[in-house]
Amino acid sequence: MRRIHIIGAGPSGSIAAICALRSGADAVISEEHPQAGLPENCSGLFSIDGLSALQPFVDQRKIMLKPIHGAIIDFCGERITVRRKEPVAYVCDRSKMDRLLCEKAEDTGAKINFNERIRDSFHSQDIIAADGPLSGAARHFGFPKIRGFAATLQARFKHRSEQSDMVELFFSNSRFPGFFAWVIPRSEDEAEFGVGVEVPARAGEAWNRLLRMKRIADAPKPKGAVIPLEARAQSAKRVGARNVLLVGDAAGQVKSTTGGGVVFGAGCAAIAGIRSDDPLRYELEWRLRYGADLAMHSWLHNYLAGLDDRGMASLGRRLNKLNMDDYLSMNGHMDKPTNMMGPDLMAHILKNFAEIF
DSSP states (O other), X not given: OOEEEEEOOSHHHHHHHHHHHHTTXXXXXXXXXXSTTOSOOOOOEEEHHHHXXXXXXXXXXXXXXXXXXXXXXXXXXXXXXXXXXXXSEEEEOHHHHHHHHHHHHXXXXXXXXXXXXXXXXXXXSEEEEOOOTTOHHHXXXXXXXXXXXXXXXXXXXXXXXXXXXXXXXXEXXXXXXXXXXXXXXXXXXXXXXEEEEETTSOHHXXXXXXXXXXXXXXXXXXXXXXXXXXXXXXXXXXXXXXXXXXXXXXXXXXXXXXXXXXXXXXXXXXXXXXXXXXXXHHHHHHHHHHHHHHHHHXXXXXXXXXOOHHHHHHHHHHHHHTTHHHHHHXXXXXXXXXXXOSHHHHHHHHHHHHHHO
């Protein structure tokens, strides 16, 4: 029986193991922490479509905390509001999700070694590395480096939002260079505050700016994380007799607009679990299925990161004049921006452009 060594028991690692086992292989997972889901450094905000994509692996009802109906997006003082009657997303218990996925992998037949940090000793010739953006496996096997990262800080504390079913997003490259800040309500009287900046900018300075902007006098010490802002140029290769595949953050399979990586990482991990003995086919399949959307996220990130505050405010005004809040409320897609591109978008722009004049 073919055996696969999976490094990392996060969502991508566990889903890769589940799919490998379902395809008839054996799987062992190495996890450096004492349990899955620790440390918890992610917001856990998932679109409805994203949760549906995870449904084959985890019962979404067990992790949902709060429905979200839209977002208030601030472009340096120019705001647009995107809202729907039905929920567009849910705040979820991310730590519990990781644990449930790991338990699912174990129940499916995976052997899981906790407190096992992998450096250069591997349990199989077929390796799937799901060991994060600073992947030791990627470094060990000489994969191309990821060139852009965001450093983030986030903390949860008591806070009553004006609209407790809406996320707040703040774009300003003088305050939050290369990324953005956010406030995500988790209950009626608790919210997560977070900031991200593109390295080498300092996340600590951005955190203090957000607290001052929201007039928060006392906040707990935030937790930090690193997010890749691009996919690696190569994510799979044959090294001697070994097949080595990278998935999730290790491969840079992340939305560079928001830093969310679970949904794309899960899809790519499912492919990796089946194609672990064929690096070329894995590479081709995941790029064909998800490459266009990841490239669109990258383009949007680079465009926003290149605007000064005057340009950011001007963008907000143009979006308001074109009533893009209405279009996004009807057609917005958190995960797949290519779904929004088409005749409907062109018709909306032309209609509202004509109304301006």
